[in-house]
Amino acid sequence: MTLWDHPGYASTAGSPVHYPVPVGNVERTAVAPENAGPDLSWTPDARELADLELLLGGAFGPLTGFLGSADVASVTENGRLADGTPWPDPVTLYLPHDHPVSAGDELVLRDPEGAGLAVLAVTERTADGLVAGPVRSLGAAEHGPFARLRRPPAEVRAEAGGRPVLAVTMRGPLDDLGEITATAQELDAAILLLPLAFGESGPGVVRAALKARDRLPAGTRVVVAPLAPREPEIDLELREHLATAYGATEHLAGPEPVTLPGPPHRRGLVVFFTGLSGSGKSTIARCLRDALLERGGRTVTYLDGDVVRRLLSAGLTFSRADRDLNIRRIGFVAAEVARHGGLAICAPIAPYAATRDEVRHMVEEVGADFLLVHVSTPLEECERRDRKGLYAKARAGLIPEFTGISDPYEEPGDADLAIDTTGVPVDRAVESVVRLLETGGWVR
Numbered sequence: 068m069t070l071w072d073h074p075g076y077a078s079t080a081g082s083p084v085h086y087p088v089p090v091g092n093v094e095r096t097a098v099a100p101e102n103a104g105p106d107l108s109w110t111p112d113a114r115e116l117a118d119l120e121l122l123l124g125g126a127f128g129p130l131t132g133f134l135g136s137a138d139v140a141s142v143t144e145n146g147r148l149a150d151g152t153p154w155p156d157p158v159t160l161y162l163p164h165d166h167p168v169s170a171g172d173e174l175v176l177r178d179p180e181g182a183g184l185a186v187l188a189v190t191e192r193t194a195d196g197l198v199a200g201p202v203r204s205l206g207a208a209e210h211g212p213f214a215r216l217r218r219p220p221a222e223v224r225a226e227a228g229g230r231p232v233l234a235v236t237m238r239g240p241l242d243d244l245g246e247i248t249a250t251a252q253e254l255d256a257a258i259l260l261l262p263l264a265f266g267e268s269g270p271g272v273v274r275a276a277l278k279a280r281d282r283l284p285a286g287t288r289v290v291v292a293p294l295a296p297r298e299p300e301i302d303l304e305l306r307e308h309l310a311t312a313y314g315a316t317e318h319l320a321g322p323e324p325v326t327l328p329g330p331p332h333r334r335g336l337v338v339f340f341t342g343l344s345g346s347g348k349s350t351i352a353r354c355l356r357d358a359l360l361e362r363g364g365r366t367v368t369y370l371d372g373d374v375v376r377r378l379l380s381a382g383l384t385f386s387r388a389d390r391d392l393n394i395r396r397i398g399f400v401a402a403e404v405a406r407h408g409g410l411a412i413c414a415p416i417a418p419y420a421a422t423r424d425e426v427r428h429m430v431e432e433v434g435a436d437f438l439l440v441h442v443s444t445p446l447e448e449c450e451r452r453d454r455k456g457l458y459a460k461a462r463a464g465l466i467p468e469f470t471g472i473s474d475p476y477e478e479p480g481d482a483d484l485a486i487d488t489t490g491v492p493v494d495r496a497v498e499s500v501v502r503l504l505e506t507g508g509w510v511r
């Protein structure tokens with residue numbers, strides 16, 4: 068079922084749809100700023116942070132924290148919390164298995180810059196990483212684009228002064244302001260635009276709301292709510308909850324934005340080579356960079372493995388933890404390049420599948436594409452080449468944890484291209500990558 072198939076939605080995508088909202092009080096917890104000083108902390112991902120903000124502000128009432136396993140099972144099964152209260156979405160927080168937090172602890176939740184946002188009093192920690200419990204604010208200052216428009220629901224409710232409020236939740240531009248004005252007049256209601264800002268497109272939605280405000284009746288307010296998108300039906304139910312929390316007596320759900328991703332040659336791209344030492348990653352990556360620069364049309368950043376190890380990852384060893392950190396750092400920089408439409412080429416060994424996957428995720432999260440090229444030259448050939456004499460040293464036990472000899476290399480099962488360079492001239496190997504980029508439209 069799509070959003071527009073949902074009962075009550077008009078089939079003409081593009082027009083906002085009229086929804087009555089049950090008027091009711093939203094239970095909220097008081098969130099007293101407090102410095103409990105627990106030493107356990109965690110930085111949730113962007114989606115969890117958005118949920119946290121809504122929890123702390125009371126917009127997700129009656130929830131007071133992240134759900135435990137009984138609530139998650141109940142919500143998933145029948146759209147109700149374990150105590151029977153209707154609630155559409157499992158609002159959850161997951162931590163890696165090796166994080167030391169456990170039930171009874173107080174966990175500080177931090178923003179990506181490290182500022183403490185909230186304390187979670189952990190009531191449950193499950194084997195699959197779920198961490199549940201009520202949250203309370205640490206009173207950190209808001210920042211980010213349009214932070215001044217992200218206001219607590221109670222404050223927004225109080226402003227209405229008893230007058231009916233028509234809330235319009237929006238994820239893209241509104242195309243029928245006439246209908247909104249007419250509905251507000253009919254109801255004698257004040258208009259409250261609620262842009263649901265999340266991720267890269269968030270500021271654009273707020274700008275659309277501010278533009279719409281200027282063409283709507285005087286007194287129209289704009290308040291930003293960081294609701295990450297869900298599947299359509301759940302998204303709609305959450306919008307209803309949110310509208311009520313911000314004092315709405317009626318709710319219009321704005322049209323779904325038409326997202327036209329840019330053409331591939333304009334989108335960010337990360338070409339990520341992986342393979343054993345001596346397989347040919349750097350040779351192919353360097354030649355690919357040169358070939359792309361000669362063609363023109365794209366900005367190219369080559370994150371050379373040696374340069375990365377010397378600067379970005381200076382001091383890191385070849386333990387699993389340090390290799391993972393090295394790859395995450397490379398992934399972070401590559402994703403930043405791709406976020407702004409650049410093409411980044413990376414060529415580390417990257418021996419672990421899960422870490423390569425994390426990088427793919429980081430890149431896709433910024434709206435860019437990720438191509439994994441496995442330089443699959445077998446160990447025997449890499450060892451025969453032994454350009455730097457490292458294999459001989461590793462065999463002699465002089466280099467510990469050497470990939471392929473005394474440390475693992477997890478073969479990719481998800482490579483977009485595999486190249487065994489045994490007996491293959493360099494330019495043929497490079498050509499196969501260029502062909503992949505041409506076929507997908509990333510270069511023209």
Ligand SMILES: Nc1ncnc2c1ncn2[C@@H]1O[C@H](COP(=O)(O)OS(=O)(=O)O)[C@@H](OP(=O)(O)O)[C@H]1O
Nearest residue numbers: 344345372385390393415416417418467468469470
């Ligand atoms: N123990 C061990 N295992 C593997 N490789 C080693 C090791 N010690 C040093 N080297 C040299 O470091 C280069 C690999 O570094 P990476 O940053 O690509 O490795 S990783 O992705 O973090 O696993 C690799 O360079 P390349 O040959 O260019 O791959 C090696 O020359």
Ligand SMILES: Nc1ncnc2c1ncn2[C@@H]1O[C@H](COP(=O)(O)OP(=O)(O)O)[C@@H](O)[C@H]1O
Nearest residue numbers: 343344345346347348349350488491492493496
């Ligand atoms: N088709 C090929 N592609 C890439 N390298 C090749 C190829 N054939 C032979 N080689 C040689 O293999 C070696 C690969 O070394 P390098 O590119 O540093 O590997 P890596 O970066 O994977 O450690 C180089 O000496 C290169 O000349």
